[in-house]
Amino acid sequence: MEHKHISGLVDVIKVDQPDEILKVARDSSFDRAFGPSKPILNSLLISRILGVLSYKGHRFPAMSAKKANGRARKQDDLWRKLNSEVSEIRSGPQFLEPLAEWTRNANSDIAVGPLLQQVIGRSFNPNFQADAQTWGAAQVIAGSLAPGNTWRNLRWRLSGKVTQAKALLASKLNDDLAGVHGVSVAIHNIVKGMHQMRTLYKDEAHRNAMTPETIGHLCLYAPGVVLRQATEEGELGGCPYSSGTLFLLELEKARQVSGDESMVFLGDTWSRCPAEQWVPALLEGVWRRATTASGHGPIGI
Ligand code: HEM
Incomplete structure (x- = not known):
């Protein structure tokens, strides 16, 4: 844990131990409400992130407060809907063929992003069509969240590029x-998981040994960071904090160091990812299809 605290300037705690992350994720005195914030650097960081992860005055769900109107109901609805797709997607259906083909063909320089967008997008709109523009939009949104590139990000914001990217995908x-x-x-x-899968596939020993279930674990990556804000003062791991302190939960770092898979989707907390079963099923399905079609691997279906 690292506490950056300069009075009037910054008050941020980075947390990278799974037990402390889970404590914050489960404690109701931490939220994503992000009301008016002090000190100045906290406020700038939060307004930059909320600026990117909001559209037409609505926050993206993963930046919404626990008690935001309708958030929990929509989270549950999506969890159920995605879970209802799990057994089909795990079986490696035809619509996963472009991803399976990408996995088999290590020399192809086709971007995997649009192929994945196509599979995710069809769960929200059966007529969704991913292309270079939709993938470009995803890169603009992610690029604006990454640290650094301040001038480019400012240019993108002022030129409306980020808003256009969100508008394209929302439409x-x-x-x-x-x-x-x-x-x-x-x-x-x-x-990231697909690149890991392609590397494993390339190695014949791995290709023959790995079951789809193993791949569903080995190719999982957690988000780099999720945010919380303390709504009252307290103490974590011996480190005191104030109401308003910003917490950066470094999920992927915690997962890598500890191997704790609960970091990936924060499954047992109020903010659990609705895709917690769907994503591993997707990875399994792609591997199943890639290895079955090539005649390799311990498939048995
Ligand atoms: C490897 C892929 C993914 C990982 C590791 C992941 C992980 C996470 C995590 C850790 C959260 C909690 C964020 C927080 O506590 O602040 C979250 C929230 C969320 N995820 Fe995912 N996710 C993945 C893919 C997806 C996909 C494909 C979708 C959509 C189909 C999705 C939809 C959501 C939504 C809507 C939330 C917000 C839930 C809420 O608080 O209301 N995720 N995800």
Whole structure:
């Protein structure tokens, strides 16, 4: 844990231990309400992130307060809907063929992003069509969230590029901001997983030994950081904090160091990812299809 505290300037705690992350994620005195914030650097960081992850005055769900109107109901509805797709997607259906083909063909320089967008987007709109523009939009949104590139990001914001990126995706996803989040923010964790899968596939020993279930674990990556704000003062791991202190929960770092898979989707907390079963099923399905079609691997279906 690292506390950056300079009075009047910054008050941020980075947390990278799974037990402390879960404590924050489960404690009702931490939220994503993000009311008017002090000190100045906290306020700038939050307004930059909320500026990117809001559309037409509505926050993306993963930046909404726990008690925001309708958030929990929509989260549950999406969880149920995605879970209802799990057994089909896990079986490696035809619509996963472009991803399976991408996995088999290590020399192809086709971007995997649009192929994944297509599979995520169809859960929100059966007519969704991913292309270079939709993938470009996802890169603009993710790029604006990444640290650094201050001038480029300012230019993008002032020129309306970020708003246009969100508008394009929202228009193709029936204005469903969970869908926009899926194809523009969360997708980058699955892109990492697909690259890992392709590397494993390339190695014949791995290709023959790995079951789809193993792949569903080995190719999971957690988000780099999720945010919380303390709504009252307290103490974490011996470190005192004030009401308003910003917490950066470093999920991927915590997962890598500890191997704790609960970091990936924060499954047992109020903010659990609605895609917690769907994403591993997708990875399994792609591997199943890639290995079955090539005649390799311990498939048995
Ligand atoms: C490897 C892929 C993914 C990972 C690792 C992941 C992980 C997470 C995590 C950790 C959260 C909690 C955020 C927080 O506590 O502040 C979250 C929230 C969320 N995720 Fe995912 N996610 C993934 C893919 C997806 C996809 C594909 C979708 C959409 C289909 C999705 C939709 C959501 C939504 C809507 C929320 C907000 C839930 C709420 O608080 O209301 N995720 N995700």
